[in-house]
Amino acid sequence: MKAWRWLRENAVMIAGILALLYMLTPIFVIALFSFNDPTGRYNFEWVGFTTQYWAHPFAITELTDALLVSIRLAFFTAIGATILGTLIAIALVRYQFFGRRAANLLIVIPMATPEVVIGASLLSFFLTLDVFKLGFQTLLIAHIMFSVSFVVIVVRSRLIGFDRRLEEAAQDLGANALTTFRKVTLPLIAPGVVSAALLSFALSIDDFVISNFNSGSTVTFPLYIFGANQRGIPVQVNVIATMLFAVTVIAMLVVIIQQRRAEKASAMRPEEIANKPAMSLPV
Amino acid sequence: MDLDIADGEFFTMLGPSGCGKTTTLRMIAGFEQPTTGKVLIDGTDVAGLPAYKRPTNTVFQSYALFPHMTLEENVGFGLKRKKVSKAEIKRRVADELERVGLSREAKRKPAQLSGGQQQRVALARALVNLPKVLLLDEPLGALDLKLRKGLQVQLKNIQRDVGITFVYVTHDQEEALTMSDRIAVMNAGHIEQCADPETVYDRPSTTFVAGFIGVSNLMPAVVKGSNEIEIADGPTVPSKDAGQFSTGEKCFAVVRPEKLTVSLPENAPGDQPGVDGIVESSLYLGTSTQMAIRVAEDVQMTVLVPNASEDARQHLPGGGAKVRLNWLPEHMHLVAESEADQPADDQTPTETVTEGVN
Numbered sequence: 001m002k003a004w005r006w007l008r009e010n011a012v013m014i015a016g017i018l019a020l021l022y023m024l025t026p027i028f029v030i031a032l033f034s035f036n037d038p039t040g041r042y043n044f045e046w047v048g049f050t051t052q053y054w055a056h057p058f059a060i061t062e063l064t065d066a067l068l069v070s071i072r073l074a075f076f077t078a079i080g081a082t083i084l085g086t087l088i089a090i091a092l093v094r095y096q097f098f099g100r101r102a103a104n105l106l107i108v109i110p111m112a113t114p115e116v117v118i119g120a121s122l123l124s125f126f127l128t129l130d131v132f133k134l135g136f137q138t139l140l141i142a143h144i145m146f147s148v149s150f151v152v153i154v155v156r157s158r159l160i161g162f163d164r165r166l167e168e169a170a171q172d173l174g175a176n177a178l179t180t181f182r183k184v185t186l187p188l189i190a191p192g193v194v195s196a197a198l199l200s201f202a203l204s205i206d207d208f209v210i211s212n213f214n215s216g217s218t219v220t221f222p223l224y225i226f227g228a229n230q231r232g233i234p235v236q237v238n239v240i241a242t243m244l245f246a247v248t249v250i251a252m253l254v255v256i257i258q259q260r261r262a263e264k265a266s267a268m269r270p271e272e273i274a275n276k277p278a279m280s281l282p283v
Numbered sequence: 284m285d286l287d288i289a290d291g292e293f294f295t296m297l298g299p300s301g302c303g304k305t306t307t308l309r310m311i312a313g314f315e316q317p318t319t320g321k322v323l324i325d326g327t328d329v330a331g332l333p334a335y336k337r338p339t340n341t342v343f344q345s346y347a348l349f350p351h352m353t354l355e356e357n358v359g360f361g362l363k364r365k366k367v368s369k370a371e372i373k374r375r376v377a378d379e380l381e382r383v384g385l386s387r388e389a390k391r392k393p394a395q396l397s398g399g400q401q402q403r404v405a406l407a408r409a410l411v412n413l414p415k416v417l418l419l420d421e422p423l424g425a426l427d428l429k430l431r432k433g434l435q436v437q438l439k440n441i442q443r444d445v446g447i448t449f450v451y452v453t454h455d456q457e458e459a460l461t462m463s464d465r466i467a468v469m470n471a472g473h474i475e476q477c478a479d480p481e482t483v484y485d486r487p488s489t490t491f492v493a494g495f496i497g498v499s500n501l502m503p504a505v506v507k508g509s510n511e512i513e514i515a516d517g518p519t520v521p522s523k524d525a526g527q528f529s530t531g532e533k534c535f536a537v538v539r540p541e542k543l544t545v546s547l548p549e550n551a552p553g554d555q556p557g558v559d560g561i562v563e564s565s566l567y568l569g570t571s572t573q574m575a576i577r578v579a580e581d582v583q584m585t586v587l588v589p590n591a592s593e594d595a596r597q598h599l600p601g602g603g604a605k606v607r608l609n610w611l612p613e614h615m616h617l618v619a620e621s622e623a624d625q626p627a628d629d630q631t632p633t634e635t636v637t638e639g640v641n
Binding site: 169 | 312313314333334335339340341343345347348349350351360361364365408409412
């Protein structure tokens with residue numbers, strides 16, 4: 001009876017823990033197997049505990065090279081997509097122009113299109129165009145392309161909540177358009193821009209399907225793992241995956257903390273909204 | 284619209300929301316461009332110039348303080364744009380924060396301040412640039428009554444100290460009367476009356492002004508001669524304004540609530556003009572009693588009786604009582620009907636705002 005009651009009172013918490021376990025178990029397994037000491041070429045069965053692979057995470061040259069390619073690619077993707085996406089978002093929110101509504105809708109289409117379709121059509125596009133050699137260049141173009149939509153959506157939501165009076169105030173105090181953007185607009189949308197950059201970095205480093213079509217002979221981290229899967233996966237893959245996971249979590253935490261701080265700074269006091277007085281008569 | 288604002292004046296644009304007062308202010312600031320007409324500041328036409336090239340600064344209703352900067356940085360923003368030396372910025376910002384009493388908060392961010400403090404920062408941020416004209420868009424509108432009263436006095440004192448032309452926008456007639464050197468009462472995009480507070484209150488020039496400033500105590504009347512009018516369904520009374528109208532013309536007679544006396548017909552002073560009416564309601568307001576008296580089917584007059592003695596208050600005529608309202612001849616003024624009350628006539632939107640003429 002008592003147990004039943006306890007269960008009922010904590011049902012939400014129990015369900016939450018179960019859901020989290022379901023989501024996090026694969027990641028835990030990856031981390032766990034980075035300490036495995038497998039006998040064969042495959043790292044699928046637990047044999048024994050060792051830290052030897054953590055001691056030499058970069059022992060396999062091809063794997064390390066692939067990782068470096070991926071990091072470089074993700075870095076330039078983040079920069080390119082963030083600049084392009086932020087400018088698009090500003091145009092979409094701030095300016096009235098022909099086709100604005102259509103552009104607002106079209107911008108999400110790359111997110112909704114199956115990756116296989118994007119990858120395949122990009123490949124035929126690059127082959128037909130015959131300007132870029134398949135490899136890092138085409139990968140970068142492809143990655144920026146599919147990341148831009150996410151950047152636009154993140155930055156746009158930040159801009160919609162932006163008080164235009166702040167820009168008017170800056171202009172009123174003698175700042176021209178560029179100074180207003182640098183000193184007022186950009187610092188205030190910065191949290192959105194930073195999260196957008198991190199998001200496109202994560203999207204790029206993780207992409208397999210589109211990269212697989214457009215990589216030529218270049219091998220990225222996901223492509224290497226896929227290839228290695230045919231012959232046997234070295235434990236270093238788990239080690240590096242765990243490292244990447246840790247880095248991602250830390251980056252996410254940084255973004256969340258920064259956003260909290262920004263929200264706190266821009267939050268207006270509630271009394272100002274509540275105390276808007278009605279007209280008074282002189283009596 | 285044609286408007287002339289003198290140098291160093293505290294000028295108020297007063298009107299209901301949507302009357303064009305904020306738009307006019309934004310045209311002076313440069314956030315909006317007039318379709319036609321000029322905006323002259325110190326004799327120079329600034330129409331067409333962007334906001335950042337104009338010698339004006341604005342205090343916004345929402346304050347629009349930069350949330351990511353400290354108070355110091357907020358106040359110093361304008362001077363920095365003007366390439367003033369660092370040492371001078373530091374000194375002037377400190378002086379300005381001192382003036383508004385926020386020196387100790389200099390390193391804080393706007394979100395850490397109360398509404399009244401934020402308002403003062405907004406004022407300091409604008410004033411520190413010593414603009415030719417300071418524009419204030421309902422700057423006290425978001426504050427509670429008590430705080431507003433205090434800041435009204437402060438604002439007026441600061442204006443007197445610095446001698447900068449203030450152009451103030453508000454819908455609060457009491458605020459306008461307290462602070463201004465001159466008031467422009469606006470309605471539907473045009474100025475109904477532009478005069479000093481006493482004139483606007485005591486001698487409103489149109490029914491709109493009479494109604495917007497204070498209580499609308501209007502009695503329809505017809506002009507009988509150069510110094511007499513006949514109140515509709517009432518007596519013929521003397522009026523020194525009658526000469527401004529032609530005989531037979533329709534107008535309204537205005538008497539402010541505190542200038543009316545109410546008494547039972549048998550006790551009424553016979554030597555003063557007056558009309559008969561019936562008491563509809565009586566409202567105790569603390570310092571005075573506000574009585575509503577119906578003098579004709581569609582004419583209701585408000586009377587404010589000072590609560591000087593409790594005994595007199597107890598003896599005021601109650602609801603339903605027949606009473607007489609009296610006033611001194613010099614307290615009655617005649618106004619013409621406002622244009623906006625009549626069917627709209629097609630006005631070309633020609634706006635000319637002239638400003639800061641010495």
